[in-house]
Structures are given as structure tokens and as C-alpha cells.
Amino acid sequence: MDRLPSWREGDAKGAILAFVDEVTTSGSAGFVPPAARIAVFDNDGTLWCERPTYPQAFFLLERLHAQAAEDAELAARPVVQALLEGDLRAAMADGLEPLADVLLRTHAGLTTEEFAAAASAWFGRAVHPRFGVPFTRLVYRPMVELLDLLRAAAFRVFLVTGGGVEFVRAVSEGLYGIPPDDVVGTSVELDVERRDGHMVHVRRAALRGRPNEGEPKPANIQAHIGLRPIFAAGNSAGDREMLEYATTGDHPGLGLVIDHDDDEREYAYPGASFTDPGAEPIGETAHRLGWTTVSMRRDWSVVFDG
């Protein structure tokens, strides 16, 4: 039985299967007890398509359009005008802060339950501009097979995303079989309020800690999971520290880097960091540190799960 049917035979598939066999074979030098079999996956560009921009950006922009239509002062801000014209470069002209402020305000004041409903409703109606299908159908089938392979080998699998944790939680169970509590992401501050005798959490227009990219990824893995992973997969410079953490412990560790080199079936672009554009592209880091690179074009016989 082929344990990774959508993966073509090659170095990447070979490295994954050899690693899983090594850590699960009792008596092998690299055996790892089940309790320590922790795997972490980036989401955008690692498990689903992140181009032409993040699904979450489309979600936020839809709301921003509606807000700008009702609020002339908001609509007049240069960063909002740039965003609504789809010009991300212009929107970042004054740095990330004015951009983040506008985007954080889109859903401030909603309870976490209202936010979850808004995210689910959006996933139900939104369509990818190039592929013309819901974003939830642009999950990579080979990666879903990999999640299943790891779980069958007694790994516990966590999503460690730079995206908003409550946004990704709205679909993580359905898409990946990952329940909400196994999603680690960027968070906003929550106010605890009582409304009609019900305690609710209300989203503030402020981040809780730093965005979950770069060094915060391993720090948040430790804070949330409490164990060092032995497997990590990512696709950008923002995943570098997470892969370093997983591959420099006492157990064997596998770092996997998805190389987007397939502009026919998906997109072709380098693994730069969104929040730190000057950082080394992760493909180069992978080469230097001996991580396993996955060529989307050569290693995957199928790309999308939908």
C-alpha cells in the first residue's frame, strides 16, 4: 500500500518515509516514544494556497469594503484606499502598523462566537479569483496525506500559523482534522464582558503578543504545546525558527520546506517572509541546514484536494 499516493517517488517522499519508519521502529537508534511525536505545520502556503494573497486578506477586505462604504473618514485614509484598490505595496508604504490597525479594526467589537460565525459564512461564499472555487478546496492533497500518515504513526499534529488563530480554527477541523485547541496562531486581545447574563469574549483592535511569525513561532509552540516538535513543515522565512527548533533537539528531527515552483498548477515564488522581507528565503536556509525540500512541480502528482 502506498502511504503517500499523491507523492511521486523521489528524495522528498523517501526522506519522509525513512524518518517516520526510523522514529516509530522500536529498537531503532532513532526511536521516539509516542508522547514525544509532535508535528507542527505552517498553514498559508504549506497546507493551502496563499496566492495571490492570504485567504484571510480576502476575508478582511470584504469587511473593509462594507465598512468603508458606511464610513467616509475611514474610506479616505490612504492605506484604506490602497487596500481597496488591491495595491498591497502602496498599503504598506508607511510600514505595517497603519495597515495592521485598519485590518484589526475590521472585526473589533465582535464576540468570538460572532467572529467564528462570520468566518464560517465567508468560507461558505468566497471564491478564489483564479481557480473559481471556494478557498477551502485549495488545500494540498499531498499534505493532507502526510497529516494522515503522521497521525497513523501516533504523531500529534498541530497547526502553527501566522494567520489569525480564530480565523483558521473556523475550518481547521473540517479541512485537516485538527481541532481548535491544536491551532496556534496570531491572536488579538479579548475583553471579558457580561451581556444579558452571558459571559462573552469581545475582540479588541490590538494584537495579543507579536504576530506568530519567525521567533514567536517556537516560543508559542513551547507556550502552547510544552514539547519540542520532531517534525516541522513550512514554506517561508517566517517558518525558519520553527524548523530550527524541531530539528535541533535530542531526538531525530525532520524539517520540510515546500518550494512553490509550479506556476501551471499553482504559483511560482520564493520563500520570503511577509513581515521581514529582508530575511534569507527559506529555500536557501533549507539547503544550508540540511532540511528536505519539496518541489511542488516534481514531487506532487496532484496538487489540490478539491
Added chain:
Amino acid sequence: MDRLPSWREGDAKGAILAFVDEVTTSGSAGFVPPAARIAVFDNDGTLWCERPTYPQAFFLLERLHAQAAEDAELAARPVVQALLEGDLRAAMADGLEPLADVLLRTHAGLTTEEFAAAASAWFGRAVHPRFGVPFTRLVYRPMVELLDLLRAAAFRVFLVTGGGVEFVRAVSEGLYGIPPDDVVGTSVELDVERRDGHMVHVRRAALRGRPNEGEPKPANIQAHIGLRPIFAAGNSAGDREMLEYATTGDHPGLGLVIDHDDDEREYAYPGASFTDPGAEPIGETAHRLGWTTVSMRRDWSVVFDG
């Protein structure tokens, strides 16, 4: 078969069994789908003995003794002298901050892996001053039965403790069957460092956010788990908001309050808050809000699991 054999027949046991039957009986008005069956438990005084003081306080004091023996400046501080004499009231004379500062410094500079080893070693050698047994044997057997009952009913069970998250994680799997990633607690800031090619997390003498007591409990539940619990158990005013959150959602919710009224087999004391001594004792809140009170003396035929 008695599903809670160490619980005597009575209101508390009846309320627990009726609640579990209601939420798990398909077709009942209060049926809750398995994915939403989240239960949260306080630890100190709810799952294990917290008197004469928290187990973690003994752990910190052992280290403080060793540090004071080597550091005259440290030993001379009034807060340290009070602590080493076991006078918590005097140690808090200037408020919580100088106390917290000293205690946070006891393990600053250790990697998370070194800290976990130190905690495990301490649990292996430390003995409770009154009962003369390891602290790990002072877990409440009726509560372990309750954890098992809930898991058998497809609940996922989380520990939500005011204690240090890395300290409790050292024993949570062994004592309660709760893996490290299902423990939510008070955290310290971690520095990411590279030592001999290994990425490690180093503990700083600073809290990460607020102590996990009171309002931070539901906020951290939402941040970590992403779902509103339908069952919560606690024993002090620091658990009040967590129980409120669990019992004011759209699903049925059960709030359970352990009343320490058994000075023969354990201790008798009111459910006040450590960090907010002026808050209403939780026994009174429970009465007012219709939560279920557990009398240790009357409801439990056995107290300790050891």
C-alpha cells in the same frame, strides 16, 4: 456499574451524572455534540491538595534556600527571610510584586528542558509535611474518577491552573492523563537562544501576561482552546470567571465547586482567592449562581488516590 465509586450518593453525584446523561443522550433537549464537550479543571485544591501551601511553593522554596545559601545579598532581603522562615504573610507585606520577583528568579536562566527535569526530580524526592507522602499521591481519587467519566463520555479535558504551566506539565500526564498541550497555566517569558547549534528556550524572570487566575482564566481558555467549555470545576474565587464562562453559553453547563470542609482527612478552609483576598468566597458565588457544591466531608467516601 457505579461510574463514580468514591462518590457517596447525594446531590453532587446526582447532578454530575444527570448532566453527563443529558449532554450525551442523542435526542435529548440538552444534547451537545462531542466536538463541543470541553471540560476544564482547576488544579490546586480541585484535583490535588493545596495545603498548607501550593506544592509549587515548596518546590520554589527548596531552590530559594539553595540560592540564599550562596548569595548573601539575596538572603538579606526581608521578603526572602520571611519566605525562608515560612511566614507567607510577612513575605507579602509589601504586596505580591517583591514576592513574585524573588520566586520568578529561582529558575530564571534555565532552559525549559532543564526546568522540566528539575521539576520531575523534585516531585521524585519531596514529601508533604503532614501526610509524609510524595505530593503526587495527594491527588483526589473522586476527581480522577470524574476525569475518566468525562473522557468516557467523549469530553476533552483541560487543566486550567493558576500554577506555573511548565511545573504542572511535568506531572499532568502521569497524574491525570492530561498531556502537556492540554495544560493552560501561568507562564513566564521565554528567550529563544542557540547553544552549540541547538535552539533552546530560556526562562526569564518575568511573567508572560497576567497570572492565570480570575478573568485571565476564561480569556486564556478562549486563546488556548478556542471553544467555550460546558463543564468547569474549581475551589476558589480565582475560578469564578471560568465557571461563569462554562455555565452561561448556549449549551447546558455545569459548574462544580469543591468545598474543603474536611479537616480530618484533608483541610477545612474557605474558597478565597490568593491573588485577590477581598473577592467573594466561591462557596457563596456557587449558592447565588446555582452551581453544584461538593462537600469533601460528605460527598467523598475516599479522598486521596495514593
